[in-house]
Amino acid sequence: MDDNLLFEIMDLLDDGEIVYLHRQTKEILSYPDPQRWSESEFIDLIEEVKARAAAEPDQFVVLDPPDPRDSYHIMEDFVFTVEDEQLRNRLLEALDSKKPFRYFRSTVEDSPLKEAWYDFHDARMKEWVLEMLARVWD
Incomplete structure (x- = not known):
């Protein structure tokens, strides 16, 4: 494709x-x-x-x-790739908040992780879309 x-x-x-x-x-x-x-x-x-x-x-x-749980798991998986302990902890706090998507995005946007997050997210979304297409494509 x-x-x-x-x-x-x-x-x-x-x-x-x-x-x-x-x-x-x-x-x-x-x-x-x-x-x-x-x-x-x-x-x-x-x-x-x-x-x-x-x-x-x-x-x-x-x-x-994607189901919000799938999107949440993508964010969670990204957090465990972050080597900077302080940033990782901030992201974990964001995920534990009442509005995890908003706070995660805000935390990433205000950090040096922005590009790494979007690269990670795009790669995971690409895998997910290809998997979904494989299920429905004859």
Whole structure:
């Protein structure tokens, strides 16, 4: 699969979108996951995407965004790659907070780990997307 296409899918999934990928043309359709966003806000888009996919039911594969637990585990795995004990402890505190995603992201953004985190995250998301595609692709 083309890396640009793969990264586009990764970005959409990471943003909480449900992705429909056309098997032949590689056309991507997506809409925000109603379990994470208000469905009423996106009802027209959701209906449009579902109608388009229903017109060619054998041609589209559907990819759901990662479960928040999977995303949490990616952050957790990253923490244990951090050699700086002080930074590692700050990240662990962020993960133990009431809003772990927000505080983890904030801690990473304000540290020298920003680039390492995004590289790690992208590599793990790429593995995850390829695994999901392998499950649904004939």
